Amino acid sequence: MELAKIDKLVCSWMQRAREIILTGMQCTLTVTTKTSRNDLVTNMDRQVEQFYHQQIKEAFPASVILGEEAKHHPARVPEQGMLWVVDPIDGTMNFVRQQTDFATMIALFINGQLVRGYILDVPRNELFWGGPGEAVHRNKQQLASPANVALKDGLVQVSNRFILNDYAHSKAIINASSGLRVFGSAGISFIHLLTGRCVLYMAKLKPWDFLPGVALAMGADLQVGVLANRPTKLEATSLAVTTPAAWPEIQQIMDGE
Amino acid sequence: MELAKIDKLVCSWMQRAREIILTGMQCTLTVTTKTSRNDLVTNMDRQVEQFYHQQIKEAFPASVILGEEAKHHPARVPEQGMLWVVDPIDGTMNFVRQQTDFATMIALFINGQLVRGYILDVPRNELFWGGPGEAVHRNKQQLASPANVALKDGLVQVSNRFILNDYAHSKAIINASSGLRVFGSAGISFIHLLTGRCVLYMAKLKPWDFLPGVALAMGADLQVGVLANRPTKLEATSLAVTTPAAWPEIQQIMDGE
Numbered sequence: 001m002e003l004a005k006i007d008k009l010v011c012s013w014m015q016r017a018r019e020i021i022l023t024g025m026q027c028t029l030t031v032t033t034k035t036s037r038n039d040l041v042t043n044m045d046r047q048v049e050q051f052y053h054q055q056i057k058e059a060f061p062a063s064v065i066l067g068e069e070a071k072h073h074p075a076r077v078p079e080q081g082m083l084w085v086v087d088p089i090d091g092t093m094n095f096v097r098q099q100t101d102f103a104t105m106i107a108l109f110i111n112g113q114l115v116r117g118y119i120l121d122v123p124r125n126e127l128f129w130g131g132p133g134e135a136v137h138r139n140k141q142q143l144a145s146p147a148n149v150a151l152k153d154g155l156v157q158v159s160n161r162f163i164l165n166d167y168a169h170s171k172a173i174i175n176a177s178s179g180l181r182v183f184g185s186a187g188i189s190f191i192h193l194l195t196g197r198c199v200l201y202m203a204k205l206k207p208w209d210f211l212p213g214v215a216l217a218m219g220a221d222l223q224v225g226v227l228a229n230r231p232t233k234l235e236a237t238s239l240a241v242t243t244p245a246a247w248p249e250i251q252q253i254m255d256g257e
Numbered sequence: 258m259e260l261a262k263i264d265k266l267v268c269s270w271m272q273r274a275r276e277i278i279l280t281g282m283q284c285t286l287t288v289t290t291k292t293s294r295n296d297l298v299t300n301m302d303r304q305v306e307q308f309y310h311q312q313i314k315e316a317f318p319a320s321v322i323l324g325e326e327a328k329h330h331p332a333r334v335p336e337q338g339m340l341w342v343v344d345p346i347d348g349t350m351n352f353v354r355q356q357t358d359f360a361t362m363i364a365l366f367i368n369g370q371l372v373r374g375y376i377l378d379v380p381r382n383e384l385f386w387g388g389p390g391e392a393v394h395r396n397k398q399q400l401a402s403p404a405n406v407a408l409k410d411g412l413v414q415v416s417n418r419f420i421l422n423d424y425a426h427s428k429a430i431i432n433a434s435s436g437l438r439v440f441g442s443a444g445i446s447f448i449h450l451l452t453g454r455c456v457l458y459m460a461k462l463k464p465w466d467f468l469p470g471v472a473l474a475m476g477a478d479l480q481v482g483v484l485a486n487r488p489t490k491l492e493a494t495s496l497a498v499t500t501p502a503a504w505p506e507i508q509q510i511m512d513g514e
Contacts, residue, residue, distance in 0.1 A: 037409070038435050093436055097412055098454040152294070155354055160437045163420055164428050171421050178295050179350055180417045182439040197355040 001060075003115065003134070010106055011127055013055045014120045017048050017104050021089065021122055031096055040092045045069050048088035048104060056084050066234060068208045076234060083109040087208035090119075091185025099123070103187030107211035117215030119187045128194055130219035136194055145221040146196035151246040154199025155181050157189045162202055168227060168240070170202065172253045186213060190241070194220050199246045202227075204238040213241070223247040227254075258317075260372065260391070267363060268384055270312045271377045274305050274361050278346065278379055288353055297349045302326050305345035305361060313341050323491060325465045332491060340366040344465035347376075348442025356380070360444030364468035374472030376444045385451055387476035393451055402478040403453030408503040411456025412438050414446045419459055425484060425497070427459065429510045443470060447498070451477050456503045459484075461495040470498065480504040484511075 001009075021044055030043040049069045056063050063082040064074050077083055084106060089095050091102035100123050108116040108131075116131040128143075130136035136143045156177040162170045163180075174180045181198060183189055186205055190213030192198040201213075214224050225247060227238035242250055278301055287300040306326045313320050317339055321331050324343040334340055341363060346352050348359035357380050365373040365388075373388040385400075387393035393400045413434040419427045420437075431437045438455060440446055443462055447470030449455040458470075471481050482504060484495035499507055 093412070097435065098449075100454070155350070155441070160431065163437070164431060174417065174421060178354065179441055180420070180439050181441055182437050184412070184436055184438055192355075197357070 006108070007116070007129060009059060010108075010116070010118050011129060013052060014104055014106070014118060014127060017051055017088070018120060018122050018125065020044070020048055020051060021104065025099065029096065038093065040096055041069060042089070042092060042096065044095070045089045045092060049086055052084075052086045052088065052106065056086075060084075066207060068206070074234060077109050077112055079112045081111065085109075085208050085211045087187070087212070089122075090187040090209060091183075094184050094188075101183050101185050101188045103185060103191075105187050105208070105212040107208075107215055114211065114215050114218075117212035117219075119190060119212050119216065121188065121191060126191070128191060128216055131215040132218040134219050136216050136220045138195075143194065143220070146194065146243065148243050148245045149196070149199050150243075151177050151199060151249045153178060154243065154246060155179050155192075155197065156200040157181050157183065157192060157198050157202070158200070159203035161204065168202065168238070168254050169256060173200070173202070173250055176249065176253060186210060189213075190216060193217060193222060193241055200240060200242045200250065202238075202240040204236055206236050207234045210237060210239055214239070217241050225251070263365070264373070264386055266316060267365075267373070267375050268386060270309060271361055271363070271375060271384060274308055274345070275377060275379050275382065277301070277305055277308060278361065282356065286353060295350065297353055298326060299346070299349060299353065301352075302346045302349060306343055309341075309343045309345065309363065313343075317341075323464060325463070330491065334366050334369055334491060336369045338368065342366075342465050342468045344444070344469070346379075347444040347466060348440075351441050351445075358440050358442050358445045360442060360448075362444050362465070362469040364465075364472055371468065371472050371475075374469035374476075376447060376469050376473065378445065378448060383448070385448060385473055388472040389475040391476050393473050393477045395452075400451065400477070403451065403500065405500050405502045406453070406456050407500075408434050408456060408506045410435060411500065411503060412436050412449075412454065413457040414438050414440065414449060414455050414459070415457070416460035418461065425459065425495070425511050426513060430457070430459070430507055433506065433510060443467060446470075447473060450474060450479060450498055457497060457499045457507065459495075459497040461493055463493050464491045467494060467496055471496070474498050482508070 024044040049067045065084045067086040087105040095102040106118045118129045120127040186209040189201045225240040281301040306324045320339040344362040352359040363375045375386045377384040443466040446458045482497040
């Protein structure tokens, strides 16, 4: 199947997932914790992941699927065929506590190559899709690449854990910028980069958290800096995604120069 | 004039201010810095402040006005008559860089008492108004007081400067919570408290930044903790505004116990 047809299909799945989530929000959520008291999962995460699983297996039966809520995770990107990376609800804490600033996300590898990212901001109904060699779209509208803004003129997004431990000299990076913003969802943070509202997003993220955004960032001519680990190994990775103009300055600060 | 009539009048001014801002956003903004490179002011801030000034002087000629962009500021709350505190655009950095998450705000003192706060989220067109003894409204709908959530079960909002300098043990407070969020606008941060999306907002703020939100917080049965300075003295003040349930725990952490 051509990629353009896949795009259409995936966008239609995500719109249906959005309806499932919005309907589910009218009912009482079942919230449980996973690895820690602030790592939440709801019945909606599981239901939406199952929905994506069914759609993918029906349309592309030979696919491998890496889902946030699945019990077994493939360890590597397969060299042949399709790998789907699914995050049914990104920003579950916001979903539960704020009912805003959360997303549903999918990334697609074909024959070992990351080709597409899809992030749907559920409350605002804005679906960002694209990838390496395919400009980013917001719903049906093609977006220009974000302005190539320097660090001092841009807002930066840094995760809780990086700030509190001053990882990668994050305090100095914040001080050199226009200011800090923290939204609590990787998908929403990537959207702020794609729309030019921020110049940096820096965090340690799971594959389902960063792969959709990384595919889109590549389509938007942003710089994807990997701070640790190897992203082909489908494991948690520390990333700094920035405008090309901000990246050399951020690297200098990280190197302590 | 009765307070109910004043509410109606002020809400109509703010709707007109919103139209001025949205129209101005279609044109090129003139952006200049004030006290530092990250303290911005635009032609729209000045134009909207002037608009409020005219409306207030026409309706209530004996009023004293404290405006963010005015050259002369009254030092104290007058014991008699009306004091209007005006923030034409709160979150000017977001206004310039993000075109979202900014507000226009007004607070009103009568005979030395803070009686009303008004915060209009301009892009979302949600106007929050109320004060001590008057329940908070969102547009025409009266809001219930936010759920009285404990610190561990809530998201916290802490300013850049508090986090980076660990003022008031803010790192320990963040670690004891569900997570950190930073939106970069006092008005938007107060709205997140009023709607129960967050349990704390902690920052050092100018009078025009905190007085509208403090009036609303009092109407919503939230706890307003003053960490330093005296708010009647119309000067920058460090505040922690929280749910009543979270406040004792936050105080304990601040006291280093």
